Amino acid sequence: MSPPPLRADAARNRERVLAVAQEAIDAGDASLALNEIARRAGVGVGTVYRHFPTRQALLEAVADEPLDRLLEQARLAEAQDDPLTGLARLVRAAVVVETGNAGVAEVLAAPYVADAATEAKKTELFAAAGRVLERARAGGAVRPDLDVGDIQRLVCGIGYAARLGDGDRDERADRYTEMLIAGMRP
Amino acid sequence: MSPPPLRADAARNRERVLAVAQEAIDAGDASLALNEIARRAGVGVGTVYRHFPTRQALLEAVADEPLDRLLEQARLAEAQDDPLTGLARLVRAAVVVETGNAGVAEVLAAPYVADAATEAKKTELFAAAGRVLERARAGGAVRPDLDVGDIQRLVCGIGYAARLGDGDRDERADRYTEMLIAGMRP
Amino acid sequence: MSPPPLRADAARNRERVLAVAQEAIDAGDASLALNEIARRAGVGVGTVYRHFPTRQALLEAVADEPLDRLLEQARLAEAQDDPLTGLARLVRAAVVVETGNAGVAEVLAAPYVADAATEAKKTELFAAAGRVLERARAGGAVRPDLDVGDIQRLVCGIGYAARLGDGDRDERADRYTEMLIAGMRP
Amino acid sequence: MSPPPLRADAARNRERVLAVAQEAIDAGDASLALNEIARRAGVGVGTVYRHFPTRQALLEAVADEPLDRLLEQARLAEAQDDPLTGLARLVRAAVVVETGNAGVAEVLAAPYVADAATEAKKTELFAAAGRVLERARAGGAVRPDLDVGDIQRLVCGIGYAARLGDGDRDERADRYTEMLIAGMRP
DNA sequence: CATGAATGAGTGTTCATTCAT
DNA sequence: CATGAATGAACACTCATTCAT
Structure with missing residues (x-):
């Protein structure tokens, strides 16, 4: 089910490339020119292509670990007694992650994603968010016209807003x- | 103070280019490849460059008319008796404009713009928004920790959210x- | 029907590129790397791409003038009284052209060709060859199992043979x- | 004089690579990308390089067995009473081999080859062909201006012609x- | 010996921008 | 003024070859 473990040197190269890509994204350069990434990571272009055949694959790899953290938060949110508190927790976690990482923001905002594992994580995340939202809606804690797509879009929008300037x-x-959560009340 | 009026054919070319650029932006193609714009407008690339020396200049020219409409709304918002109603009106108008036009969205989100006239309009818009916000804040209608920069960012974020998907x-x-306005309450 | 005449400088560049391509082909380098052609011709890559969007287009452009000469020979062959003499004349002309120009050889050997004008010339050439062959065959001057495709193949094969070594x-x-013509007798 | 016998697994790998290379050549893909060959053969690239240091070496190895068959035919041709019949037999055998195998065609058309054993076989083949040709020429059965290089070229040309289309x-x-043999008559 | 990750030169292709016509 | 040919940096991507494991 999981891929074979990488050779030591291959893993090191992979990490270098990921680190450089993360830096580039943090610096606001979302273009992720693979040539440039390779140069900065001190590896050949071919090495970058071997690990990440497309810009999208690299982006998703960068987003992988933050996505895991977000999933963990989603589970905690589901375990929360009060649904609105749970929803708030999840939204806050998502916005925080997006604010600190434009790569995840892009992955979360995209309609679909290339890597199957990443797609699965997104699906799981949205499913958990859907369940939390549903509980909150059933208890009358949030507007009835909110669906999980709205949550996705609003979280991305708020993350975008926080990154501006x-x-x-x-x-x-x-x-x-805080304002978003307050605005969700019926 | 204003530039000399254009020759008739020059003005026609300018309008054609603007129209094509608007179409491209509406179609979601923010890249604005100037060669392509020129081709579709039936003019030479050089002509596009003469009228709009940079991609930014073209973008701002496209945003000019929507910005005027937004300024008009800002004046109406200032004239409103109830400050919160005024603020809501202005925010709504801005979000609507941004949702329908990614070009304006970019101009409004940018820290500064190239064209002096556009910059002036942005400044005027923010000043009006600041006054409306101040009145609302003074009356305790909105959270005291909101400043005009927050309004700018939140409006852009909400516009971004609405455009997703x-x-x-x-x-x-x-x-x-509606949710944003509600969330602004103290 | 014909394209607009090129600007003087454009025509000069086009000729340079063609000349360099012809040289490369003559030197046995059929790869026609467009970057390299550009460098040798002293023009930018973009210029080569403007004139010849693909390697194939360049190849066919190089073949254009020899093809015209060949078509002229085909007309003379048709005008010949003796069909076998006509056929021999045409075959000889084709082999000579191919021997001196591997580019034409490739164009003539290809099943189909990208440029419509080149395709038309090939079609016309084969049609003329077909008529000459038919006359010869009807007169019993050549083997009855020869068709125009055989002529095409054999001419290409003989050209290939002559270029070897x-x-x-x-x-x-x-x-x-001479041997090929002799071998065609019934 | 001969290399040490290969270990069983090495021999198996060698055969796999050869088989895959033969397939690729038969399928008309003369590029022989060694990475691809390795992948299809289920071995590492390094293994391919160990057995066949260059693309040429692989090509010649693939041609080895057909060359042997051709040599056998050359011996039979020499044993033939009638020199022209012998020559015809040899030519026919060579064309047949080339038509079915573009790899041999390339090896036979090349001025010299990398592997000494292959070179020796080519030399022997040409020597035999030379003797057969000489007998035929001495008997006045073929044009006196034919030399063994012509035979090589014409055979390759005819093979090329037969493979077209x-x-x-x-x-x-x-x-x-048949036509070639007929055309060789004085 | 076998493996396959790494390399990086080479090639294809695009496009913003300039400038001769 | 308008045109569009020319430019070349930038980027995508491939593949023959080497070498650490």
């Missing part, structure tokens, strides 16, 4: 999330 | 705006 | 053609 | 060979 993005992420 | 964007723009 | 290719082309 | 290549090989 200089200043303290995390502080903004918190405030905007 | 298929379906009825305008309907989403309305609902999301 | 060093030495006097034209001398070989003549002798081999 | 779809249809029954073997049938064409027969007819073209």
Whole structure:
């Protein structure tokens, strides 16, 4: 089910490339030119292509670990007694992740994604979010016209908003999330 | 103060290019390849460059008329008796404009723009928004920690959210705006 | 019907590129790497692409003028009283052209060709060859099992044979053609 | 004088690679991308390189067995009473082999080959062909201006002709060979 | 010996921008 | 002013070959 473990040197190269890609994304360069990534990582282009055949694959690999963290939060959100608290927790976690990582933001905003494992994670995340939302809606804690697609879009939108401009993005992420949650009330 | 009026044929070319660029933006192609714009407009590339020296200039020219409409709305918002109603009106107008036009969205989200006239309009718009916001804040109608930069970012974020995915964007723009206004309450 | 005449400089560039391509082909390098052609011709890559979007287009352009000469020979062959003499004339002309120009050889050997004008010339050439062959066959001057496809293949094969190795290719082309014509007798 | 026998697994790998290469050549893919060959043969690229250091070496190895068959035919041709019949037999055998195997065709058309054993076989083949040709020429059965290089070139040319296009290549090989033999008469 | 990851030169192709006509 | 040919940097992608494991 899982791929064979990488050779030590291959794993090291893979990590280097991922790190450089993460840096590039953090620096706001979403173009991810594979030549440039290779140069900065100190590996040949071919090596980048071997590990990540497309820009999309690289992007999704960068998003993989944050997605896992987000899934963990989704599980905690589901375990929460109060549905609105759970929803708030999930939304906050998603916005925080997106604010700190434009790569995840792109993956979460995309309608579909190339890598099957990533797609599965997205599906699972949305499913969990759907369940949390449904509980909140059933208890009358949020507007009845909200669906899970709205949550996805609003989270992406708030993350986008928090990333705009200089200043303290995390502080903004918190405030905007608070406002979003408040705005969801019926 | 204003540039000399264009020759008739020059003006016609300018309009053609603008129309084609607007179409391209509406179609979601924000790349604005100037060669392609020129081809579709039936003019030479050089002509496009003469009128719009940079991609930014073209983008801002396309945003010019929607910006004017938005400024008009800002004036109406200022004239409103109830400050929160005024703010809501302005936010709604901005989100609607952005939702229908990714070009304006980019111009509004940018920290600064190339064209002086466009910059002036943005400044005026933000000033008006600032006044409306200040009135609302003074009356305790909105959270005291909101500043005009937050409004700018949130409007852009909500517009971004409404544009994500298929379906009825305008309907989403309305609902999301409603939620945003509600979330602004203290 | 004909394309607009090229600007003087454009025509000069086109000719340079063609000349360099012809040289490369003559030197036995059929790869026609467009970057390399551009470098040798002293023009930008983009210029080569503008004139010849594909390697195939360049190849066919190089073959254009020899094809015209061949068509002229085909007309003379048709005008010949004796059908076998006509056929011999045509075959000889084709082999000579192919021997001196591997580009034409490739175009003539290909099942179909990208450029419509080139395709038309090939079609016309084969039609003329077909008529000459038919007359010869009807007169019992050649084997009845020969069709125009055989002529095409054999001419290409003999051209290929004459180009193999060093030495006097034209001398070989003549002798081999003579043998081919002799071998066609019933 | 001969290399040490291969280990059983090495021999098996060698055969697999050869088989795959033969398939690729038969399928008309003369590019012989060694990575691809390795993948199809289920071995690592390194293994292919160990056995066949260059593309040429692989090609010649593939040609080895057909060359042996051809040599056998050359011996039979020399044993033939009638020199022209012998020559015809040899030519026919060579064309048949070439028509069915573009790899041998390339080896036979090349001015020299990398592997010493292959070179020796080619030399022996040409020597035998030379003796057969000489007898025929001495008897006045063929044109006096034919030398063994011509035979090599013409055989390759006829093989090339027979391979051009779809249809029954073997049938064409027969007819073209017949014509070639006829054309060789003084 | 076998493996396959790594390399990087080479090639194809696009496109923003300039400038001769 | 308008045109569009020319430019060349930038990027995508491939593949023959080497070498650490």
